[in-house]
Amino acid sequence: MSRIGKKPIDVPSGVTAAVDGQNVKVKGPKGELAFRAHDDVVLEFKDGKLTVTPREETKRARSMWGMSRTMVSNLVEGVTKGFEKKLEITGVGYRASVQGKNLVLALGYSHDVIYPIPDGIQIVAGKPTEVTITGVDRQRVGQVAAEIRDFRRPEPYKGKGVKYAGEFIFRKEGKKK
Template sequence: MSRIGNAPIQIPKGVKIKTEGQTIAVEGPKGSLSFDVPEPISFAVDGEVISFKRPNDQRSVRALHGMSRAMTNNMVVGCSVGFKKTLEIIGVGYRAIVKGKNIDLTLGFSHPVSYPLPEGVTAEVDKDNKLHLMSADKALLGSVAADIRRYRPPEPYKGKGVRYLGERIIRKEGKARGKK
């Protein structure tokens, strides 16, 4: 019994669903996305509801059932409302500047780092040195946030670096504190 795969997806107002074979295309105010549903999984669009069915209870088919429903739900939510990830840039002199389709990061290196934003992702920086990334595609957004964080992950002694909003860093004691 799959709780995720069997849950129907409600289609919000302003979102259009198009199906062709095993492909689901979602179009909304925030963008348009498509997904190819794996072969053993079948789906049906009934008015304002999308439902998914599986032919048997094999382990691999059960996994595809839940994954297909989750991917489709992410597309519907992304095209209607959109997704947002926030990165905190912590450190003296560390900052980010958005210039067109690039993010220029000053992270304590001898040179600035320029990260080109992929198509479908937008960014803005507020006064508190927080970088807000927005996209309709949840997987692409997570990948972009991870790439930016990878330039300078938070270090455990002073906590400087790029971290997700609300991420807890376990701090370590410095070597001077341990001596007696």
């Protein structure tokens, strides 16, 4: 039995949710999101609560149960609070800045890396070594953060590169004479 799937999702005031078969649409102060659930689960909206239940007792239905509940919960959280990822840039001369609709990264290459900011995502470079990515869709915020991190992953010897805030970089010892 899914312990996550059993919990109903509270829809706060100011947020409207509509269930149409396998589709869920959630609209709130930060925007509107939609999700199509798998056919193995049933979605219901009653008394300000969204519930997800499996159609039958199969292994696939049970696995889709918890996943679908989490996806719908992320929709509600996204339109009320939003999601945020922070990246830290470490290295001499490594920096980031936002110029118009682009994020410009100086990461030790012979050229600056220019990353176009996707729609629905806000990127702020408060300090030259910090980048904050915010948005309503958890998947897109995480995907953008991963794409930016991939331009220069942190290396294990000096720790230079782009890393998530709070991420531990396993350090290695250099060559010995």
